[in-house]
Amino acid sequence: MAREVIRGENLTKNYKLGESIVHALRGVSLQINANEFLSIMGPSGSGKTTLLNLLGALDLPTSGKVFFDGVDLTQVPERKLYEVRRKKVGFVFQHFYLIPTLTTIENVFVPVIPIRNNTRFKSRAKELLSTVGLEERMNHKPNQLSGGEQQRVAICRALINNPKVLFCDEITGELDSATGEKIIGLLKEINQIEGVTVVFVTHDPTVSSKSNRIITLRDGKITSDKSSSNP
Amino acid sequence: MNVVSYSFKNLKRRKMRTILAILGIALGVMLITSLLTVMDGLESSIADSLRLLSGNLIIQEKGSIDQVFSIVNASLIETLRSNKDIKVISPEIYVARSLHGDGPRFVTLIGVTDSYAEIVSPEYIKIGSYFNETDSGKIILGNKLAGQLGLEVGESFPIDSANFSVTGIFETNTMADAIIALIPIEDARVLRNLSEDQVSIIEVRPVDPDKTEEIESYVESNFEDYEVVFPEDLVNEATEILSTLRNTIWIISAIAVLIGGIGIANAMLMSVIERTPEIGLLKATGWRNIDVSNSVLIEGLGIGVIGCLIGLLLGMVAAQAAQNIIPALTVRLTLTTILESFVFGVGLSLASGVYPAVKASRLSPMEAIRGE
Numbered sequence: 001m002a003r004e005v006i007r008g009e010n011l012t013k014n015y016k017l018g019e020s021i022v023h024a025l026r027g028v029s030l031q032i033n034a035n036e037f038l039s040i041m042g043p044s045g046s047g048k049t050t051l052l053n054l055l056g057a058l059d060l061p062t063s064g065k066v067f068f069d070g071v072d073l074t075q076v077p078e079r080k081l082y083e084v085r086r087k088k089v090g091f092v093f094q095h096f097y098l099i100p101t102l103t104t105i106e107n108v109f110v111p112v113i114p115i116r117n118n119t120r121f122k123s124r125a126k127e128l129l130s131t132v133g134l135e136e137r138m139n140h141k142p143n144q145l146s147g148g149e150q151q152r153v154a155i156c157r158a159l160i161n162n163p164k165v166l167f168c169d170e171i172t173g174e175l176d177s178a179t180g181e182k183i184i185g186l187l188k189e190i191n192q193i194e195g196v197t198v199v200f201v202t203h204d205p206t207v208s209s210k211s212n213r214i215i216t217l218r219d220g221k222i223t224s225d226k227s228s229s230n231p
Numbered sequence: 232m233n234v235v236s237y238s239f240k241n242l243k244r245r246k247m248r249t250i251l252a253i254l255g256i257a258l259g260v261m262l263i264t265s266l267l268t269v270m271d272g273l274e275s276s277i278a279d280s281l282r283l284l285s286g287n288l289i290i291q292e293k294g295s296i297d298q299v300f301s302i303v304n305a306s307l308i309e310t311l312r313s314n315k316d317i318k319v320i321s322p323e324i325y326v327a328r329s330l331h332g333d334g335p336r337f338v339t340l341i342g343v344t345d346s347y348a349e350i351v352s353p354e355y356i357k358i359g360s361y362f363n364e365t366d367s368g369k370i371i372l373g374n375k376l377a378g379q380l381g382l383e384v385g386e387s388f389p390i391d392s393a394n395f396s397v398t399g400i401f402e403t404n405t406m407a408d409a410i411i412a413l414i415p416i417e418d419a420r421v422l423r424n425l426s427e428d429q430v431s432i433i434e435v436r437p438v439d440p441d442k443t444e445e446i447e448s449y450v451e452s453n454f455e456d457y458e459v460v461f462p463e464d465l466v467n468e469a470t471e472i473l474s475t476l477r478n479t480i481w482i483i484s485a486i487a488v489l490i491g492g493i494g495i496a497n498a499m500l501m502s503v504i505e506r507t508p509e510i511g512l513l514k515a516t517g518w519r520n521i522d523v524s525n526s527v528l529i530e531g532l533g534i535g536v537i538g539c540l541i542g543l544l545l546g547m548v549a550a551q552a553a554q555n556i557i558p559a560l561t562v563r564l565t566l567t568t569i570l571e572s573f574v575f576g577v578g579l580s581l582a583s584g585v586y587p588a589v590k591a592s593r594l595s596p597m598e599a600i601r602g603e
Contacts, residue, residue, distance in 0.1 A: 056515075059596075079519070079520060082514070082518065085515060087517070095508070097508055097512040101240040101241065102237075102240060106232055111516035111517050111518075113237050113518075114517075114519065158516075161517070
């Protein structure tokens with residue numbers, strides 16, 4: 001039986017937008033198992049990113065529970081959530097958010113900068129960069145890299161701390177389709193080689209078709225949850 | 232790579248903004264350092280003056296604002312000789328003149344007799360020696376004054392129509408070194424245009440330092456036109472003025488550094504606002520609130536330390552320049568001044584970083600990434 005990594009129970013999330021309240025999620029329940037390669041689909045405003053943020057400990061639900069490795073995140077004090085972010089998850093965003101003053105390898109290093117004796121992560125950073133084919137570009141600044149290269153750096157950054165789950169939010173959004181496809185291929189490789197659970201949000205059916213399981217959201221609710229054995 | 236090196240790299244992002252913030256704090260610290268250096272110089276010069284003159288009394292014309300304007304009848308000298316409490320009597324004639332070296336130098340020429348050597352010890356004359364009171368056309372210069380006029384012992388130069396040759400150069404480490412010259416009393420009488428029975432002041436030294444008050448009351452009760460001035464009183468008065476001045480300097484400098492601090496706070500705040508999504512990313516990747524605030528504080532500290540070092544350096548240069556322009560000014564850089572300026576500047580820079588640091592650390596990762 002597959003081992004559960006994350007479980008969301010009846011998750012709701014409301015935002016205040018001026019005077020009105022936006023119901024971004026309206027009772028979402030799901031379970032994600034280890035080593036899954038899962039995509040979350042849905043139109044704009046369907047709650048995909050909100051769900052990703054709740055599952056990845058970037059935000060807390062208005063109601064409901066999120067269990068990560070059996071720990072209820074809603075019971076963890078806000079100031080302690082960094083431990084989950086630091087040790088268990090990695091995030092990749094649509095805009096790469098590379099730091100312009102840092103080199104490629106330094107950018108990969110960003111999550112572990114505050115950790116003492118972080119030199120031990122150096123070999124990991126180099127290894128990751130060579131996995132994504134950027135070993136020749138370690139000392140380049142972000143403005144010397146193409147969009148696809150920058151996104152690969154961002155993926156390495158998310159993997160530096162050996163996370164259990166990699167969350168990707170519209171990461172092909174700023175890339176042309178060929179580069180986007182390569183990036184998804186890379187994620188698949190990482191999923192298989194590193195054994196990392198990958199959860200990615202996309203509104204592009206071509207991209208989501210590469211995953212083993214597609215969850216579709218509409219108006220803050222799951223409308224379908226399909227597994228396919230062959231992407 | 233650690234938080235410190237990350238923070239220092241951030242300072243390079245907006246170089247001009249960082250430079251301006253550094254300049255803001257540097258100018259404040261420069262002001263503190265230069266003014267305190269001059270103050271310390273003045274205080275030490277006054278302390279040296281006290282050592283030079285303490286124990287003496289000056290008898291001058293009542294109400295005269297400066298010894299240059301005082302006129303005392305020379306017959307008083309004979310009367311004072313009968314006073315058993317007085318050990319040394321030194322009549323002096325003060326003359327204000329402008330001498331020409333590289334430019335005009337305003338000096339006070341003091342016409343003295345042989346007894347002056349008992350008032351101010353000959354050991355202060357570093358080169359040459361005292362003249363005899365019967366000599367004419369002799370002069371002893373302060374070392375700074377001699378330097379400015381480009382004169383050495385043996386050389387001569389004119390004052391009014393008379394020629395004076397340098398017999399000695401004294402060094403007291405006080406303002407006197409730059410503004411005082413000693414000449415024989417009769418030469419001074421001619422320059423000051425006083426008659427035989429007139430001198431400017433009479434300086435006396437008591438047999439016993441405890442007898443000063445007796446001498447004071449003796450003079451003031453017998454000669455109503457004269458008053459007794461204690462160099463200590465003048466020194467104390469000057470010290471009091473300097474102490475008020477020191478407080479004023481601190482207030483002005485504090486305001487200047489505060490403005491520099493506001494500059495840092497503004498630069499840091501702008502930097503935090505601009506980097507909101509990046510700070511969101513840092514938090515999303517597991518940075519703690521304290522890691523984020525530390526990185527911002529370190530940036531402020533970096534600006535503060537660099538600014539303070541530059542300010543200290545500029546302050547020393549400014550104080551030295553002031554001394555070159557005003558030779559009578561003695562500057563003295565003390566470790567206390569360096570530490571006070573540095574600690575004050577760095578402390579304020581650190582304090583200026585607190586608000587931006589707290590603001591950055593409290594950002595929610597998700598909202599920050601969205602740039603909210």
